[in-house]
Amino acid sequence: MLKILLLLLSCALAFSKPIVSVSIPPQAFFVEKIAKDSVEINILISPNSNEHNVEFKPMMIKNLEKSKIYFLADLELEKILENKFKNTLKNVKIVNINDGISLLENDETDEHDHDEHEHGKNDPHTWLDPVLVKIQAQNIYKALSQTFPQNKDFYAKNLDDFLKELDDLNSVIKTNLQDIKHREFIVYHPSWNYLAKRYNLIQIPVEIDGKEPKIQDLQKLIKIAKEKNIKVIFVQPGFSENSAKVLSKELNAKIVFIDHLAKDWDKELLKTIQALKMALE
Ligand SMILES: [Zn+2]
Missing domain, CATH: 3.40.50.1980 (Nitrogenase molybdenum iron protein domain)
Structure with missing residues (x-):
């Protein structure tokens, strides 16, 4: 045995x-x-x-x-x-x-101390x-x-x-996005820059240099969102929802979760594209 x-x-x-x-x-x-x-x-x-x-x-x-x-x-x-x-x-x-x-540089925001260690260039x-x-x-x-x-x-x-x-x-993504009327979307963590560049969209991040935005940053964002009539705030699981909640209340906007780390990569990406399409119609 x-x-x-x-x-x-x-x-x-x-x-x-x-x-x-x-x-x-x-x-x-x-x-x-x-x-x-x-x-x-x-x-x-x-x-x-x-x-x-x-x-x-x-x-x-x-x-x-x-x-x-x-x-x-x-x-x-x-x-x-x-x-x-x-x-x-x-x-x-x-x-x-x-x-x-060739990697894109992180969008530098003016008066911030840049924390190279956490954030990278x-x-x-x-x-x-x-x-x-x-x-x-x-x-x-x-x-x-x-x-x-x-x-x-x-x-x-x-x-x-x-x-x-x-x-x-x-x-499929190109076809899905061909008739959208708006280009700008607000997302908590700026992980969609390459996708945005590829399909002619504009990512507006809530998080600044890997941190929660300050009150004045949020105020700026609210102003932009009102001008552009943005009604959806995208948030990724694993990241803070606090600022998104503040924004959603101020703008009467919906919070929608999109997952940039899913193992089911293709299905999740298509889901995100559908969500973007609906938000940008
Ligand atoms: Zn990231």
């Missing part, structure tokens, strides 16, 4: 899949599209959290240390992680998913633009194929399918 158990155990160990780590759930969606079930994916930042201010779970760090690849997403937290675990991450191939993408939210995700998909394919060359053809075919899906998604 013991022998059989030991045999089963050794089989399980022999067949356990290699681990690949990512920072955020949408990256897991992208890696899965190409790797399918050839790897186990370890996600460091859970959905419904704030990707700029998060405590890493010890289990996830353990899995990160055992990973073959870690895909970065240009988040400030990754730099802290990389420094802290420099020695134990020596054997992990570290790949920036944004290689080949560049806007990392590239994963919300399906056209940029095509570049990310190719970066993922390259790293996976280098690390697991035996699966190269399988990954190439999956990449091809995924690129087609991204093209389709891009067309």
